[in-house]
Amino acid sequence: DIQMTQSPSTLSASVGDRVTVTCRASQSISSWLAWYQQKPGKAPKFLIYDASNLESGVPSRFSGSGSGTEFTLTISSLQPDDFATYYCQQYNTYPYTFGQGTKLEIK
């Protein structure tokens, strides 16, 4: 199975900050990577697919990059609505696997 490792596990930041979350795959997944946002008690929300493509309706302050084994999610200027937990997911090979999550907290 492909292991997905996110860092950091927790990130404290302020409104207006630029933040980056990293996701590493245990083997190459080409660009078959997605990012999701989840708020407490809610279903995950789909943000980015194929490593760098923004889903329709997602604010442009979100961006993704990377290929192979290393990927990043960047939020260019944090807004109050962005404080949540973020997950990466590989869909290169079954079993599809998620990272353990990165909780973005208000500093």
Place this chain on the structure above:
Amino acid sequence: EVQLVESGGGLVKPGGSLRLSCAASGFTFSSYSMNWVRQAPGKGLEWVSSISSTSSSYIYYADSVKGRFTISRDNAKNSLYLQMNSLRAEDTAVYYCARQSRLGPSPFDYWGQGTLVTVSS
């Protein structure tokens, strides 16, 4: 508007069974692969099972549920199912159904609100 609505969760004793359902609307259900994903209390997301659009192409399971859970779908009823047998305490989680966005390798673009399964004596 795409909607996925799960049902069937509840409290069950270890070793018991439960059948989850996911009612889909707002899209051509028979054209999309579907999935179950679960989330234990306070934990991360865990993919559980996938089924192709016509059921005949592929069905996959996580090792943690293989042999105990069965995914199925009824395209005439726009419904996805998860039959869960021999339930264990570690199966306690919110179970989400999720749509795969396209043919081939693809992420999950729509998710239901989830249904809670609690396995406890």
